[in-house]
Structures are given as C-alpha cells and as structure tokens.
Amino acid sequence: MDWFLQQFINGLALGSIYALIALGYTMVYGVLRFINFAHSDVLMLGAFAAYFIAPAAASIFGPQSYFGAFMVIMMAALICAAIGVTIEYLAYRPLRKRPKLTVLITAIGVSLFIEFTCQHKAVFGAETKPFPKLLPEQDFLLGGLTVNSNDLLVPLVTIMLLAVLWFIVQKTKIGTAMRAVSYNEQAASLMGVNVNRVITFTFAIGSALAAVAGILYAMKSPGIEPLMGIQPGLRAFIAAVLGGIGNLPGAALGGLVLGLLETFAGGIPSLSNYRDGIAFAILILILLFKPTGLLGKAQTEKV
Amino acid sequence: MLEVNNLTVQYGAIKALHGISLRVSQGEIVTLIGSNGAGKSTALRAISGLVRSAEGHITFDGQPITNLASHEIVQRGISHVPEGRMIFANLTVQENLKMGAYLRRDSDGIAQTMDYVFATFPRLREREKQVAGTLSGGEQQMLAIGRALMGQPKFLMLDEPSLGIAPILVKTIFEKIVEINREQKITILLVEQNAHRALDISHRGYVIETGRVILHDESKSLRTNPQVKSAYLGG
Numbered sequence A: 001m002d003w004f005l006q007q008f009i010n011g012l013a014l015g016s017i018y019a020l021i022a023l024g025y026t027m028v029y030g031v032l033r034f035i036n037f038a039h040s041d042v043l044m045l046g047a048f049a050a051y052f053i054a055p056a057a058a059s060i061f062g063p064q065s066y067f068g069a070f071m072v073i074m075m076a077a078l079i080c081a082a083i084g085v086t087i088e089y090l091a092y093r094p095l096r097k098r099p100k101l102t103v104l105i106t107a108i109g110v111s112l113f114i115e116f117t118c119q120h121k122a123v124f125g126a127e128t129k130p131f132p133k134l135l136p137e138q139d140f141l142l143g144g145l146t147v148n149s150n151d152l153l154v155p156l157v158t159i160m161l162l163a164v165l166w167f168i169v170q171k172t173k174i175g176t177a178m179r180a181v182s183y184n185e186q187a188a189s190l191m192g193v194n195v196n197r198v199i200t201f202t203f204a205i206g207s208a209l210a211a212v213a214g215i216l217y218a219m220k221s222p223g224i225e226p227l228m229g230i231q232p233g234l235r236a237f238i239a240a241v242l243g244g245i246g247n248l249p250g251a252a253l254g255g256l257v258l259g260l261l262e263t264f265a266g267g268i269p270s271l272s273n274y275r276d277g278i279a280f281a282i283l284i285l286i287l288l289f290k291p292t293g294l295l296g297k298a299q300t301e302k303v
Numbered sequence B: 001m002l003e004v005n006n007l008t009v010q011y012g013a014i015k016a017l018h019g020i021s022l023r024v025s026q027g028e029i030v031t032l033i034g035s036n037g038a039g040k041s042t043a044l045r046a047i048s049g050l051v052r053s054a055e056g057h058i059t060f061d062g063q064p065i066t067n068l069a070s071h072e073i074v075q076r077g078i079s080h081v082p083e084g085r086m087i088f089a090n091l092t093v094q095e096n097l098k099m100g101a102y103l104r105r106d107s108d109g110i111a112q113t114m115d116y117v118f119a120t121f122p123r124l125r126e127r128e129k130q131v132a133g134t135l136s137g138g139e140q141q142m143l144a145i146g147r148a149l150m151g152q153p154k155f156l157m158l159d160e161p162s163l164g165i166a167p168i169l170v171k172t173i174f175e176k177i178v179e180i181n182r183e184q185k186i187t188i189l190l191v192e193q194n195a196h197r198a199l200d201i202s203h204r205g206y207v208i209e210t211g212r213v214i215l216h217d218e219s220k221s222l223r224t225n226p227q228v229k230s231a232y233l234g235g
C-alpha cells in the first residue's frame, strides 16, 4: 500500500509536468493543425532562463524563497512566451498556406537548430549543469511514506495553471476566438477575429506553460543541458495524442496517465528496464481501440 | 455603397472570375444569379477578403478594400454569411452569436441586438444554450444570419441562404431578408440558385456565367427576360 501511494505521488508529479507540456502541443495543433516539434526546446530554454535568473533572484529576495522562485518562474515564462511567438513569426507564419508536411519538417529543423546552437561552447555548452535550488525542499514522513515537498508542489502548480487556462479558453473573448479559429479559421476571420493575433496568443500561452514545465522538470533532474527537452517533449507529445490531439482536457489527462504508467512500470524492479516499453505498449493498445484518443472526437475536416 | 471593378480571381491556374464589375447602392437588395461554378461565391469571397483578387478594385463607401484582411473588412461594416453557413458547431448558439459581435465593445448594445435576433428568429432563443452542431439545417442558417446581424453590418452578403432547407423555411428566410433590409436599413447582396425567389425580393440582379457578368438589369425586367427565363426560371 505504501509502495503504491509512493509511486502514485511520484507518477502524479511526473504526469503533471507531461500535462503542462502536452497542452502546448495540443493548443498549437488546435489552431494550426501541425505538431510544433520545437516545443520541447522551448521547455529547455525555460529551464536555462531560470538557471541564469535564479542567482539574481536569490540575491534580491534571499536564497530559496517562495516569492523569489515565483519571480524566476514568471520571468522564464515571459521569456519563453516571447521565444515561442518569435519562432511562430519567423519560421511558421511564412509557410501558413503551404502543405502541413512542409511546416512539420520546418518545425523539426527549428528544433535541431535550437538544440545544436545551444550546445555550442559560446552558448550553453553541451555539458550538464547543476540546476539551482529554487525552493526550500523538505522530505515529509507521511505514515511510512517519504514525500518530497516539490513532488506535492508540482501537481498543485499544475492544477492552478489548468484552472487559469480553462478560464481563459472558456470564459474570455480571446479564448472563445481561439475555439472559433480552431473550429474554422475562415469563419472566425469573418467575425472580425484577427487570426494572426489568436495564433500569436496561442504560442505565447503554450510556451509559457512549457517554461514552467521545464523548470519543474529541471528541479527533479540531476541537471540541465540543451537536449534535456527531448525526453519529456516526446512523452508529452504522446500524451497529447493519447488524450486526443487538439483536446485540452485530453492533453492534461494523457499526461497524467502516461506519467503514472511510466512510474508504476519503473517501480517494479523486474520491470524497471522495460518501463518505456510497457508504457508505450499500453499506449498503442489504447489507440488501437480508440484511435482519436481518450477524449478526442472524430475531427470534422477543416474547411 | 459597394463598387467592384474588373475583378479577377484565380485559384492556382484556374481563373474563376474574368474581370467582373458590379455596383450596389445604399438600401438595395441586389442578387447574383448563375449556375453551378459560375463564380458567384468567389465574388463574395473576394469582397470579404477570403480570397485574393489578382486584378481589379473593390471600394466600399468610397474607400478601397481590395485585398484587405477579412477582419479589417468586417470592421468596415461588411458581413458575409458564407456558403455552407460555417457556424461554429463546437460552440453554443449563444456563443456563436457573441462571436458575431466580436468587434463590438458595447455590452448593452450587444444584448439589444441579440434580443432583436431572437425576435427575428424565435427558434434560436429556444436553442440558446444548445451546441450549434445539433441544430437542423434551417436553424443553422438562421443562426448564420443572426450571427452576421450581431455585428450590426451596413452591408450583408448572403450566399445561398435557401440551400438544403425545407420549403416552408425557405419562405420564412426570404421574408426575413426583406424585413432586415427594410427595417434595419441593411443593404444586401444575395447569391441564389433559387432565381425565382431571389428576383422576387431584389431590386436589381446580375447574371453571371463562367466568371463573367453577361446581363444586369432591374429584377422585374430580368424576370421577363427570355434568356433568363429559359436558363434560370425553368422556361
């Protein structure tokens, strides 16, 4: 039972991070119908932004203060929002009327470009850097269970961000415009929606969420390096597909399911080497029976 | 009010419009008739900025609007109810109507216009909270027109509002078009396959064939024109 709870908490924390990243993939897919492969690099850049801002924040707000950590995360989120918007503007917007395959290949190109530029000595360098402690970290003893305070914090932050996102998408004007663009871009523009602005907004939100996810992921990792986004990025992409690509609650659910599967499979000693294999086998099974994903509906063709 | 001069539109290598010219004055209902593939929808799409025009000029209220982005054209008071209605099937009836008022900031005014739309199409009020994808074809058409009215346009373009609708509803829709024109003082450009009804309610008409205007006149003259009668009015 303890083992089960322990794995559950770990899985929830990991799954929350996947969920935050998956939202970015699914939001961009919703408005533009392609997979932004550079999304995984935005989360890496978020971690690096925090890495460089953290010392300054520590000297102003004191080391490992909650407010300092909040400021670091906000700044990194803003920086990544700007980066995401710039990537869309420079790389994807000129190709808006081209076949989706062209844009997809461009996205892979952008991703490789960021990764290898950042690996250069003059930028971040390829070696792993220790990620600064942003928060006072504590291990609780809950019953027979050791719970790390960060592992509790991660799902809490995720739930908060999900609530904010839900409010934006369902209740605000720009959110309704996003849903309208996602359903039919031409019809939305006939209502007076500036489609480019909605797309910019989508990239900004998705990239800001990726920055937060990148920082949370870095806090759990031994260190950060320019290729650190690939693993969680790929998982999150799969989570988005699992949940039903284009569907926001689906992405969140898919992330949680994948995080839990991976953690439980990894926690059984005789299976731990096969944890990815098991997680993906279950994924393939789910998609065999429900090709549109857990919450996905059959997509009506975009006009 | 609207002036189109020598408008040419190309889809890739295919020329859909070969330099058409037309004029709509304030307060009029003008209709475009023509058979399938003549280029009627393309003309509306060029006016509302959904397709680029290769040549020609479009002016609205004396201002050039050629090749502006669609959202800028809406802002000037042109609403386009496109072919196939294009309602947001994933949003509720109310959300669809609110999308129609996207550029407006006056929430009192928006509520008033919504009341007017509900008074015009009572069926929509009954379905207010329903997801629009579950509406019948006729209800979706009412929603598409209502949504366009929400923006308080000066100029309304309707692309085949009677297509795929039960005959009794067709009569209602045409009555509403006249009502909108008379009572709201909205100028209307109407594309229709149902040439009978279109010529009945319009002031003037243009006949388009393979991307060219071949005839234009007062609607009452077009109704008795032998060429129009044999091609579009079934003898």
Ligand SMILES: Nc1ncnc2c1ncn2[C@@H]1O[C@H](COP(=O)(O)OP(=O)(O)OP(=O)(O)O)[C@@H](O)[C@H]1O
Binding pocket: B011, B012, B014, B015, B016, B034, B035, B036, B037, B038, B039, B040, B041, B042, B043, B083, B193
């Ligand atoms: N997106 C497109 N790509 C290529 N060709 C197109 C496209 N849209 C329309 N066309 C072509 O342009 C011509 C005019 O089409 P349009 O839709 O304007 O005709 P229409 O008069 O509205 O016909 P209908 O009464 O059937 O609606 C047709 O030959 C059509 O095949």
Ligand SMILES: [Mg+2]
Binding pocket: B040, B041, B042, B083, B159
């Ligand atoms: Mg047409």
